[in-house]
Amino acid sequence: xxxxxxxxxxxxxxxxxxxxxxxxxxxxxxxxxxxxxxxxxxxxxxxxxxxxxxxxxxxxxxxxxxxxxxxxxxxxxxxxxxxxxxxxxxxxxxxxxxxxxxxxxxxxxxxxxxxxxxxxxx
Numbered sequence: 001x002x003x004x005x006x007x008x009x010x011x012x013x014x015x016x017x018x019x020x021x022x023x024x025x026x027x028x029x030x031x032x033x034x035x036x037x038x039x040x041x042x043x044x045x046x047x048x049x050x051x052x053x054x055x056x057x058x059x060x061x062x063x064x065x066x067x068x069x070x071x072x073x074x075x076x077x078x079x080x081x082x083x084x085x086x087x088x089x090x091x092x093x094x095x096x097x098x099x100x101x102x103x104x105x106x107x108x109x110x111x112x113x114x115x116x117x118x119x120x121x122x
Contacts, residue, residue, distance in 0.1 A: 006109060010072070014045040017071065018088040019080055020096065038085060047072040048089055051115065059104070059115050068117035069094065075110050087116055095119050 018041035027033045051059060051068040060068060069089060073081065081087075082105070084096030094116040097103045106113045 006111060010045070010047060010074075010111070013047045015048055015089075016043045017046045017048065018043055019077075019084045020086045020088065021080075021083050022085040041088065042080065044073055044077050044080065056117070060117060063117060065117040065120045067092075068115060071114050071116060072108075072111050073114070075107065075112055078105065078112050081105065081112070081114055092118065 020041050021039050023037050023039060024034045025037070027035055049070050051070055056063070056065060056068045059070075071087075071089075081103075082097045086096045087094045095103070095118070096116075104115050
């Protein structure tokens with residue numbers, strides 16, 4: 001797919017998602033107590049698509065989840081994705097890079113493709 005075609009698809013299909021980051025403050029360096037604060041969300045545009053069970057097994061090996069998504073965002077947002085604590089799409093919260101460093105990121109021209117998922121309890 002050429003860069004121009006991907007740009008057109010992005011303009012037509014991109015929706016707004018929320019990226020949350022956190023700040024950790026060390027309260028006691030001897031006991032290593034920290035307080036984490038989730039910052040306000042930063043909205044970015046992304047193409048979002050669902051992953052079916054067979055895709056989850058292949059694209060997210062070793063991860064147990066019932067719901068996962070593939071997001072495509074502009075490459076300029078890579079550092080934001082890598083610093084994310086959580087990502088919210090349509091009111092559902094997905095694990096971010098800081099929570100699980102196994103989040104996969106692939107570059108494609110001026111965009112990056114990421115696979116995110118909801119942590120399964122138990």
